[in-house]
Amino acid sequence: MHIHYISEQNSILNHFLAQLRDVNIQKDSMRFRKNIERIGEIMAYELSKILPYKDVEVQTPLGKKQTTVIEDNVVLCSILRAGLALHTGFMNFFDDAENGFVSAARIHGATEILVEYQAAPSFEGKHLLLLDPMLATGYSMVAVFNKLIQQETPKEIHICVVIAAPEGINYLKKHLPDHVHLWVASLDDGLNNDKYIIPGIGDAGDLAYGEKL
Ligand SMILES: O=P(O)(O)OC[C@H]1O[C@H](OP(=O)(O)OP(=O)(O)O)[C@H](O)[C@@H]1O
Numbered sequence: 001m002h003i004h005y006i007s008e009q010n011s012i013l014n015h016f017l018a019q020l021r022d023v024n025i026q027k028d029s030m031r032f033r034k035n036i037e038r039i040g041e042i043m044a045y046e047l048s049k050i051l052p053y054k055d056v057e058v059q060t061p062l063g064k065k066q067t068t069v070i071e072d073n074v075v076l077c078s079i080l081r082a083g084l085a086l087h088t089g090f091m092n093f094f095d096d097a098e099n100g101f102v103s104a105a106r107i108h109g110a111t112e113i114l115v116e117y118q119a120a121p122s123f124e125g126k127h128l129l130l131l132d133p134m135l136a137t138g139y140s141m142v143a144v145f146n147k148l149i150q151q152e153t154p155k156e157i158h159i160c161v162v163i164a165a166p167e168g169i170n171y172l173k174k175h176l177p178d179h180v181h182l183w184v185a186s187l188d189d190g191l192n193n194d195k196y197i198i199p200g201i202g203d204a205g206d207l208a209y210g211e212k213l
């Protein structure tokens, strides 16, 4: 697996991550969603640097300019619920991307994943970006991956997460093909007994959208 850690160099990304983690600031759910969205924009920008580009000529009011634009189709596919705000951030930068949504629920003490709802376009020959703010055990990501990648072959697969635990990264390394890219905004220490990331941010879905029954 190709792993890209994007917060190794100090940048404004650290401000957004600090606010996500701060137990007082994160109570403002609008700011929490906005920070996930802004991190999605930064991740989209970083990822855009390794996509293939093609030459184009643009007509300006005063002349012609040779430049480049992204060559291939991009499909953004996020995991419900917590992936939604991250999805918006990526969509803000990948204007023409197609979009997919898959549900994943942690059940039986987060040891099993229930994948039910799926609405996604074809990603044959396209760049598939799988989005979820949290990579804890990695079970949700692998379950969604296995459901999506049954018959189609994307050109490239990029998994984009905001906070990752080492356990989740190791699980992905073991269960996903070597050619997959993993983008991580921040690497944390590990998991607690409830399989929450430590120090993490808490429950991303609840913080963004409210507690569920
Ligand atoms: O790596 P894992 O151990 O599988 O945990 C990560 C999953 O947990 C969170 O979703 P959650 O199940 O809380 O659903 P929600 O987004 O509806 O809150 C998160 O958004 C991931 O999908």
Ligand SMILES: O=c1cc[nH]c(=O)[nH]1
Pocket: 082, 134, 136, 195, 196, 197, 198, 200, 201, 202, 203, 204, 205
């Ligand atoms: O720490 C965690 C782990 C899984 N899901 C979350 O929202 N937070």
Ligand SMILES: [Mg+2]
Pocket: 082, 203, 204, 205, 206
């Ligand atoms: Mg949740």
